[in-house]
Amino acid sequence: MKIDLMPYAYFQGDIVPVEQATVSIATHALQYGTGAFAGIRGYMDATGESINIIRLVDHTKRLMDSAKLLRAELALDAEGVAKVIEDLTLKNNPQSDIYIRPFIYKSAIELSPRLKDVESDLAIYQIPFGDYFAMDRPLKFFVSAWVRSTDNNIPSRGKITGAYINSAFAKDQAEEAGCDDALMLNSDGKVSEASGANFFIVRNGRLATSPTTGDILEGITRRTVLLFAEQLGVPVDERPIDRSELYIADEAFVCGTGAQVAVVGEIDGRKVGDGQRGPVTKQLQEKFFDMVRGKDKAHEHFLTRVPIHG
Secondary structure (H helix, E strand, O other): OOOOOOOEEEEOOEEEEHHHOOOOOOEHHHHHOOEEEOOEEEEEOOOOOEEEEEOHHHHHHHHHHHHHHHOOOOOOOHHHHHHHHHHHHHHHOOOOOEEEEEEEEEOOEOOOOOOOOOOEEEEEEEEEOOOOOOOOOOEEEEEEEEEOOOOOOOOOOOOEHHHHHHHHHHHHHHHHOOOOEEEEEOOOOOEEEEOOOEEEEEEOOEEEEOOOOOOOOOOHHHHHHHHHHHHHOOOEEEOOOOHHHHHOOOEEEEEEOOOEEEEEEEEOOEEOOOOOOOHHHHHHHHHHHHHHOOOOHHHHHHEEEEEOOO
């Protein structure tokens, strides 16, 4: 996916023109994958007067958890990173939905695959961003031969940059098989998640998703969907999901910052339910999009509104 960077980025403690935000080819993070990132969306409010950044501090707090895994020490805390993101959004003054990518990286020029006492830094860029997955049709998935990395290998609850080679292997395999994305099993043979999104099924009126101990990312959108399901009276099970359940599920969908809430209509060449969006998915999807556009006043607290001008 080719991206167009917005004019300004945060780099080495300042907001600078994006072309100045560059690193050496010898940077530790580039050599060893020693970085961690967050993916955050900003949506144009229904009024057109602001960009609504979704659960901003929740995202930056999770980024700080990833920093702990990397033994990265920064001058800013979660609230400080959130404030920089607000300031950067004001500076870029976007006129459409955006994707925000803050990332922590080992910035030292050092030839050693270690974490302790290796200098770290924070950078943030933004891009105009629409849909990652097609939202006008059900998606085709298949179960990848690649197994999700385990917590004792590279923990999935941290968005560690080097870990995403695992996702990339699965994503390539899926696309070359004519599918939109892959589902990955964990080392226990249970469903973990998609290459870059959390996964849900509906069976017999109950919503099910893999637990946070199942080698998945502790998704912010996942957390939001679980809350919405509770408010809608949909029973929820956070439990291991067998592969065979994928073939007898009534509904399935993925969710995440990029994925949003996207319908899965086919897995391994088998229709999920009737292959279309089911009633539970419909309720959750509509509630999600009402929230991000500022139409759902009950969840106003999830939005950081950044004013924009034409």
